[in-house]
Amino acid sequence: MKVLHVLPSVSPLLGGPTHVVLHLVKALRDIGIEAEIATTNDNGNTTLDVPLQQRTEYQQVPIWFFPRFPLRMKEFLFSAELTRWLWQHLSEYDTLETHYLFSYASTCAGAIARHQKIPYTVRTMGQLSPWALAQSQTKKRLYSRLIEQRNLQQATAIHCTALGEAEDVRKFGIYTPTITIPLGVDIPSPYPEARRLLGEKYGIAADIPVILFLSRLHYKKRPDLLLQSLSSLAKEGHSFHLCLAGAGEPDYLNYLQTLIASLDLTAQTSLTGFAAGRDKEILLQGSDVFVLPSFSENFGVAVAEAMAAGLPVIITPDVQIASDIARAEAGLIVEGEVEPLSAAIAQLLNSPESRQQLGENGRQFAQFHYSWDAIAQQLAAAYTAIVQKQPLPHSLTQLRD
Structure with missing residues (x-):
């Protein structure tokens, strides 16, 4: 054929x-x-x-x-x-x-x-x-x-x-x-050194949880909402480091950089640029939580890649594989607003055991279905x-x- x-x-x-x-x-x-x-x-x-x-x-x-x-x-x-x-x-x-x-x-x-x-x-x-x-x-x-x-x-x-x-x-x-x-999605081989390499590359201490946003940097994906939610968590004393991984238009990147500075998140945020190959695997396997609060995703390849890497995911209902994530018990699905997103991130930051279980559920689901x-x-x-x-x-x- x-x-x-x-x-x-x-x-x-x-x-x-x-x-x-x-x-x-x-x-x-x-x-x-x-x-x-x-x-x-x-x-x-x-x-x-x-x-x-x-x-x-x-x-x-x-x-x-x-x-x-x-x-x-x-x-x-x-x-x-x-x-x-x-x-x-x-x-x-x-x-x-x-x-x-x-x-x-x-x-x-x-x-x-x-x-x-x-x-x-x-x-x-x-x-x-x-x-x-x-x-x-x-x-x-x-x-x-x-x-x-x-x-x-x-x-x-x-x-x-x-x-x-x-x-x-x-x-x-x-x-x-x-x-x-x-x-x-490609099912990755385990990369035990990923967390150490990620920490060395972006200056992240070993005991600091890493939150990953891996997608095109575009207002549709709502990285600004994620930043606003993390700002409220930082004020409450939560420790974290955010990796914003992806390419975007220069004007939007400038907007995000200005927003990061205005929210006093510069020291806790790394703009990694477009990531592929080994760099992408280090981000996926070295992070602790994946977040994509998008306005709309017909599937969400990055979400599925995060699941395949064993990351718990936090998404909005507008990511259309939300039903898969709920069925697999692979993450949290919350409305795209500051308070529910902040609460979901805090829930996973406070519970390494929950992160591990959700991540393993997602890995197994991705291996079978994706x-x-x-x-x-x-x-x-x-x-x-x-x-x-x-x-x-x-x-x-x-x-x-």
């Missing part, structure tokens, strides 16, 4: 979304699915240094890169060359999966697939959540009426990663069948049903009309 995944960008600056697509395609190839990616050479304000308009091995995955239009319009990313290639070559694939809504590459691929009668699935990536739809609301409403609703309605299936995301699809007025498959091999097998079963024009696997269509 030959499957093409289309998305506007695989820039490392996008963090989780890029990580997910690359690992998903690699996992599919590992079980015998001939999966490839078509995308642009976008890399934020610059472009990736990659060969264009030829099949390229990029991070162990075959990708066709095409030049984006020089004027970058956020995630829309027009590419005439990608359009021509899709028109000429999409028929060589058995099925198509698009990633992102409100973007040119995905919209174009869906339209060509419909014209050439190729079945396709759409991964909405949380972009139909109430919070996401409220951003640039007028533009999205117009785009939806003209283009996106038809793209979703005529898809063979909508690929969701949590039941909450599937519910958002229905609330948007789309009744295309949904398949619900979680995203995967392995890439298991996820690839489920998605391959859905692709097989789609190509053979058979009913979708019942186990994947949990949200019924």
Whole structure:
């Protein structure tokens, strides 16, 4: 079976979304699915240094890169060359999966697939959540009426990663069948030296609990709320060190630095920048608590990675794997306000035994439910049903009309 995944960008600056697509395609190839990616050479304000308009091995995955239009319009990313290639070559694939809504590459691929009668699935990536739809609301409403609703309605299936995301699809007025498959994470090998190395790198004493925020530094993720909550804990005498790990726009980073200083948290906070590889493992396995008080997450890859590393997690109900965390007893789910978030953090800071138990629960859950091999097998079963024009696997269509 030959499957093409289309998305506007695989820039490392996008963090989780890029990580997910690359690992998903690699996992599919590992079980015998001939999966490839078509995308642009976008890399934020610059472009990736990659060969264009030829099949390229990029991070162990075959990708066709095409030049984006020089004027970058956020995630829309027009590419005439990608359009021509899709028109000429999409028929060589058995099925198509698009990633992102409100973007040119995905919209174009869906339209060509419909014209050439190729079945396709759409991964909405949380972009139909109430919070996401409220951003640039007028533009999205117009785009939806003209283009996106038809793209979703005529898809063979909508690929969701949590039941909450599937519910958002229905609330948007789309009744295309949904398949619900979680995203995967790498299950790390134990790193006994992580805490010592983390302490040495950021000057953290061995007896000080480390709180980790690992995600894109963006107002959607609400690192400012975390800082405000920690400020109140510091005033109550709690000891901790916060690692804010992630990249962000310069203006927002300046805002966070100013906020940290105004809350008198400079000595207790490290802005680590974007973390990958060994640096990321040191953060995940050297910390004590993971916190992500986001406004909206369709899945929350960073949360799942924290669970896989054995970290107890504190999240808001708007992180759509909250039901998994509750079922696994892997952390605390609290409203996104200063007082409940402060109370949850204090609860775990005061109880090393609770941190250990919640973390171990999360590790075991992630190993069983979030392995890439298991996820690839489920998605391959859905692709097989789609190509053979058979009913979708019942186990994947949990949200019924």
